[in-house]
Structure formats: C-alpha cells, structure tokens
Amino acid sequence: xxxxxxxxxxxxxxxxxxxxxxxxxxxxxxxxxxxxxxxxxxxxxxxxxxxxxxxxxxxxxxxxxxxxxxxxxxxxxxxxxxxxxxxxxxxxxxxxxxxxxxxxxxxxxxxxxxxxxxxxxxxxxxxxxxxxxxxxxxxxxxxxxxxxxxxxxxxxxxxxxxxxxxxxxxxxxxxxxxxxxxxxxxxxxxxxxxxxxxxxxxxxxxxxxxxxxxxxxxxxxxxxxxxxxxxxxxxxxxxxxxxxxxxxxxxxxxxxxxxxxxxxxxxxxxxxxxxxxxxxxxxxxxxxxxxxxxxxxxxxxxxxxxxxxxxxxxxxxxxxxxxxx
Amino acid sequence: xxxxxxxxxxxxxxxxxxxxxxxxxxxxxxxxxxxxxxxxxxxxxxxxxxxxxxxxxxxxxxxxxxxxxxxxxxxxxxxxxxxxxxxxxxxxxxxxxxxxxxxxxxxxxxxxxxxxxxxxxxxxxxxxxxxxxxxxxxxxxxxxxxxxxxxxxxxxxxxxxxxxxxxxxxxxxxxxxxxxxxxxxxxxxxxxxxxxxxxxxxxxxxxxxxxxxxxxxxxxxxxxxxxxxxxxxxxxxxxxxxxxxxxxxxxxxxxxxxxxxxxxxxxxxxxxxxxxxxxxxxxxxxxxxxxx
Numbered sequence: 001x002x003x004x005x006x007x008x009x010x011x012x013x014x015x016x017x018x019x020x021x022x023x024x025x026x027x028x029x030x031x032x033x034x035x036x037x038x039x040x041x042x043x044x045x046x047x048x049x050x051x052x053x054x055x056x057x058x059x060x061x062x063x064x065x066x067x068x069x070x071x072x073x074x075x076x077x078x079x080x081x082x083x084x085x086x087x088x089x090x091x092x093x094x095x096x097x098x099x100x101x102x103x104x105x106x107x108x109x110x111x112x113x114x115x116x117x118x119x120x121x122x123x124x125x126x127x128x129x130x131x132x133x134x135x136x137x138x139x140x141x142x143x144x145x146x147x148x149x150x151x152x153x154x155x156x157x158x159x160x161x162x163x164x165x166x167x168x169x170x171x172x173x174x175x176x177x178x179x180x181x182x183x184x185x186x187x188x189x190x191x192x193x194x195x196x197x198x199x200x201x202x203x204x205x206x207x208x209x210x211x212x213x214x215x216x217x218x219x220x221x222x223x224x225x226x227x228x229x230x231x232x233x234x235x236x237x238x239x240x241x242x243x244x245x246x247x248x249x250x251x252x253x254x255x256x257x258x259x260x261x262x263x264x265x266x267x268x269x270x271x272x273x274x275x276x277x278x279x280x281x282x283x284x285x286x287x288x289x290x291x292x293x294x295x296x297x298x299x300x301x302x303x304x305x306x307x308x309x310x311x312x313x314x315x316x317x318x319x320x321x322x323x324x325x
Numbered sequence: 326x327x328x329x330x331x332x333x334x335x336x337x338x339x340x341x342x343x344x345x346x347x348x349x350x351x352x353x354x355x356x357x358x359x360x361x362x363x364x365x366x367x368x369x370x371x372x373x374x375x376x377x378x379x380x381x382x383x384x385x386x387x388x389x390x391x392x393x394x395x396x397x398x399x400x401x402x403x404x405x406x407x408x409x410x411x412x413x414x415x416x417x418x419x420x421x422x423x424x425x426x427x428x429x430x431x432x433x434x435x436x437x438x439x440x441x442x443x444x445x446x447x448x449x450x451x452x453x454x455x456x457x458x459x460x461x462x463x464x465x466x467x468x469x470x471x472x473x474x475x476x477x478x479x480x481x482x483x484x485x486x487x488x489x490x491x492x493x494x495x496x497x498x499x500x501x502x503x504x505x506x507x508x509x510x511x512x513x514x515x516x517x518x519x520x521x522x523x524x525x526x527x528x529x530x531x532x533x534x535x536x537x538x539x540x541x542x543x544x545x546x547x548x549x550x551x552x553x554x555x556x557x558x559x560x561x562x563x564x565x566x567x568x569x570x571x572x573x574x575x576x577x578x579x580x581x582x583x584x585x586x587x588x589x590x591x592x593x594x595x596x597x598x599x600x601x602x603x604x605x606x607x608x609x610x611x612x613x614x615x616x617x
Binding site for chain 2: 032036037038040041042044045047048049051052054055056058059060062063065066118119122123124125126127131133134135136137138139140141142143144145146147148150151152154155159160162165194198199202203205206207209210213216217220226241244247251255257258261262265266280283284287288293296297300301303304307308311
C-alpha cells in the first residue's frame with residue numbers, strides 16, 4: 001500500500017515532464033481509483049474462494065455431518081455420534097484396507113524414489129539425443145491410467161501373461177498374481193511405478209540442475225568419488241525437491257484407486273478376499289455399493305488422518321536424510 | 326574452497342576429466358529405462374493389431390499384426406461401448422476445467438503476488454493448508470448427494486464443477502508471478518493510469534504464459550485420468566474415456582483385441598500431442614518444479 005501512495009504523491013517533482021500525460025490518462029474518477037485499489041484484489045481472488053466454499057468447505061463439513069449418522073439400505077437415518085468411527089476401528093475389513101494401502105504405498109514408493117534418483121543422475125550427464133530420452137521416460141505419464149492398468153493386468157495374467165512367460169524362461173513356475181496378497185501388491189506397485197518413476201526423475205533432474213557445477217568439480221579435485229559426490233552434494237542439495245516429490249507421492253499413493261480397481265475388472269472389492277482393496281476403494285464400496293453413507297464418510301476422515309500421518313512421517317524422514325552431511 | 330573453485334573454472338576441461346561424461350553403466354541404465362517405458366505401449370499396439378487367439382498364445386507374439394484399423398473401427402462402431410462419446414466427453418471436461426483453472430489461478434496468483442490487501446497472507450495460508458486435502462476423494466459422499474439433489478448425476482456438469490477448485494494452481498501462479506513480474510513493472514503501469522484488470526491483461530498475462538502452460542498441462546492430465554469420481558457420478562452410456570475403457574473391460578472381458586484397441590484409441594491422441602509439444606512440456610515440467 002505504501003508503495004502505491006509513494007508513487008502517486010511524487011509525480012509532480014519526479015516526473016515533471018510527463019506530468020501532463022499522466023493527468024490526461026488518469027481519467028477514472030477518484031471513486032473508481034479507490035475501488036480499483038481497495039476492492040479489486042478481493043474480486044480477483046473471489047472466484048477461487050467461492051468455489052472453495054461450494055466444493056471444498058461444504059463437502060468437508062458435510063462429510064463430518066454424515067459421519068455422525070447411521071444410514072441403511074431401507075433409507076432410515078439415525079444419529080450414532082462417534083459410532084461409525086468406533087465401528088471402523090473395530091472393523092477387520094477397514095484395517096485390511098489400511099494395511100493394503102500402506103503396504104502398496106511403501107512397496108511402490110521406496111523403489112520408485114531410488115530408481116528416479118538414479119535415473120535423474122544419469123539424465124544429468126552430458127548426453128546425445130537429450131530431448132528424445134527425456135520424452136521417452138515421460139511417456140508413461142501421458143497415457144491414460146485405466147488403459148495402462150488394463151494392459152498391465154494382461155501382462156500379469158496367470159496362464160499366458162508375458163511376465164509369467166518371461167519368468168518361465170528362468171524356470172519360475174507361473175505365479176497367480178491376482179490371487180495372493182504379496183504378488184498382487186507387487187503387480188499394482190509396478191503399474192504405479194511405471195507411470196510415475198520417469199516423471200519424478202525429470203523433477204529431480206530439474207532440482208539437480210540448480211546445483212552449481214563448480215561444487216562437483218571442486219569435490220572431484222579433492223578426490224571425492226562420484227558415489228561420494230552423489231551422497232554428499234546431490235542428495236542434501238536436492239532436499240526441497242524431494243519434499244515436493246514425496247508429499248505428492250504420499251497423497252497420490254494413499255488415495256490409490258484406479259490401478260487396483262482395474263486389476264479386478266472394475267470391481268472395488270479388491271480381489272476375492274479383499275487382498276488388494278485400498279481405503280479409497282473401501283469408501284466407494286461402503287458409500288456407493290452398500291449405501292452406508294455415514295460409514296463411508298467416517299472412513300474418508302480416517303483416510304485424511306492417514307494422509308496427514310504419512311506426510312508428517314515422510315517430511316521428518318527427508319529432513320533427516322538431508323541433515324546427515 | 327574458493328581457490329579450488331576458481332582453479333577448476335580456469336582449467337575446466339582438464340581439471341575434471343569425465344565428470345559429466347556418461348559411463349557405460351549409465352548408458353545401459355538409460356537404455357533399459359527407455360525400453361521399459363515404451364514396451365507396455367508397444368505391446369498394447371501388438372495385441373490391438375492382432376486376433377484374440379494371438380492374444381492368448383504361448384509364447385506371446387512380439388510383432389504387430391495388420392488389423393489395428395479394423396479393430397479400432399470395431400470399438401468405435403460397437404453401440405454398447407460409447408467410446409467416441411467417452412473421448413469427446415473427456416476432451417470437453419478436461420478442456421473446460423483446464424481453461425477455468427488457469428484463468429482463476431492466474432487472477433488469484435496476480436493478486437497474491439503483486440497486490441496489497443488486508444488478509445492476503447491469511448488467505449494464501451488457507452490455500453496452502455487445504456492444498457494437502459484430497460477434496461474429491463474425501464468429499465465424495467456429500468458431493469454425490471449434492472449432485473443427486475441438483476439432478477446433475479449422469480451429466481458432465483457433475484464432473485466439471487468440483488474440479489474447478491485447484492489450490493495447487495493458485496499457489497503455482499502466485500510463485501510464478503512473483504518471479505516473472507517485477508513490482509516496478511506493475512507500479513509503472515499504475516502511474517500510467519492503468520486499472521488493475523488492464524495490468525493483469527497487458528502486463529501480467531504475457532509474462533506468466535510459461536507458468537500457465539505448465540498448469541494447463543498438469544490440469545489436463547489430471548482431468549483426463551480422473552476415474553473415481555466419474556465412476557461414481559456418471560452412467561456407462563455417457564462416460565468419460567476412462568469409464569468407457571473400464572466398461573469395455575467389464576463387458577467384453579475375453580475380447581482382448583477389442584479392449585486393447587480401445588486402450589490404444591484412448592492413448593494415441595495424447596501421445597501425438599505429447600510428441601508435438603514435447604520440448605515445451607519437458608521444459609515446462611522442469612521449470613515448474615524448480616519455481617514452485
């Protein structure tokens with residue numbers, strides 16, 4: 001504000017020559033100028049906040065409201081207080097979904113981060129066909145998620161899938177990827193990683209390119225190996241980028257839905273005994289297959305809690321990684 | 326350290342021989358990464374261009390057949406698949422959301438970055454905090470009930486409206502405007518008597534265009550791939566492309582060729598756009614990552 005007033009007060013002395021021109025252009029009345037300075041900023045941010053009220057605040061508040069009631073198929077609605085939350089915490093199927101979600105998240109994210117870092121380090125070298133290489137590793141991102149899940153589901157088919165055929169070349173017996181817990185997690189984690197590793201590598205690469213090259217050259221003269229340079233220069237300097245990437249993956253990973261749903265032909269049960277049902281799938285099943293809105297709403301709040309915990313844990317983890325210099 | 330750094334700068338080439346040269350290991354790793362990135366898509370084309378008996382053959386086929394066009398026509402002409410409707414709907418939904426989000430975010434980003442008004446930092450903080458909330462997943466129940474009471478279920482409105490809200494967009498454009506539009510430029514325009522909206526249009530918009538492109542691509546991808554909410558609120562006869570593929574997958578579960586032709590059809594337009602604008606997209610993603 002003070003800056004505006006400053007420039008407006010000074011023209012007569014500082015801009016003596018173009019004074020006449022300024023006056024001619026300042027045609028808008030005093031009232032319009034005040035409106036423009038005082039009210040216009042609020043007008044500019046208002047579209048966002050109106051939408052936020054309608055499609056952000058309203059659903060959050062009403063999710064809380066719904067979560068306190070008991071709905072059943074017949075359409076009767078009953079106040080239960082925290083009954084839905086207590087029910088969820090005692091519900092084996094809910095805990096199963098939580099374990100699946102966290103399990104697949106860890107199984108997907110840890111290798112993904114390591115591979116993305118290695119890939120970014122490789123992309124950071126002096127390469128020919130740079131654009132073509134970057135485009136190829138980004139390609140998975142622009143494919144559509146359900147289509148890719150369909151393709152991978154066929155790749156992981158038991159009897160004639162390419163993965164089992166390939167493993168068979170090394171004498172491995174066919175694996176029933178969908179039937180068992182760990183294999184199904186592995187297959188789904190593969191789909192997630194195929195899609196996101198290249199993208200995260202490109203983001204890491206962008207971060208790496210902001211690190212001054214002199215640092216590496218000085219380290220090389222001091223006799224530090226490339227491996228040591230990576231751990232002592234690249235990783236610590238990459239911390240802000242890592243926080244961005246990991247928080248993004250946390251939100252995406254803990255709300256995983258499309259890949260596991262497609263892996264079971266569009267069914268939100270997540271396998272015959274729910275061996276790969278995620279929390280997001282659990283919410284859809286409770287809310288839109290069994291029409292227990294209250295239970296689904298309570299599960300949504302617990303999912304949010306899970307995301308907050310996940311984000312916090314990851315944040316602390318990365319701070320430690322960066323801190324060990 | 327500084328002595329060494331200047332020494333390194335002086336004798337750049339000899340001082341650090343091979344520091345930025347890719348080793349054989351690096352080259353092999355890149356080759357594997359590229360192969361793995363492309364292979365599932367290649368294999369999709371292989372199956373989509375063959376017959377159903379080829380799809381389940383052991384050992385699997387590795388070269389494309391000659392039936393791609395035929396199979397794609399079968400998907401398009403299948404009255405139960407609603408595939409063209411799905412493609413068009415997805416373009417409409419993703420297009421409208423992208424344009425709106427970019428405009429809303431650029432306006433708000435300008436206000437937060439370069440205008441002074443009471444409560445601006447508090448409002449920006451609210452956006453930052455709510456950015457972490459996956460609203461569309463968390464709020465499914467009330468959003469669905471809202472769409473039912475408005476009688477909007479099964480329409481594209483129901484898919485578009487909840488996504489016009491994008492806190493990340495506002496945050497990105499605020500950061501970008503701070504970098505790209507110097508305060509002096511805004512002040513100079515004010516002295517010349519330009520109104521706030523005119524400054525936005527004539528000064529801010531031309532300067533933040535790269536940021537808008539990043540946000541636009543990001544939003545379009547997000548919308549194109551959205552699956553959970555459309556699955557809840559739309560019907561199979563008026564689907565988005567993801568829902569259309571899923572119903573192919575459900576209804577024709579053994580007709581692999583039909584399903585794969587559908588997936589190919591849903592992927593090819595985006596891949597073509599990606600290759601055409603590849604340089605800008607890669608540059609945009611990298612720039613956005615560093616600036617945000």
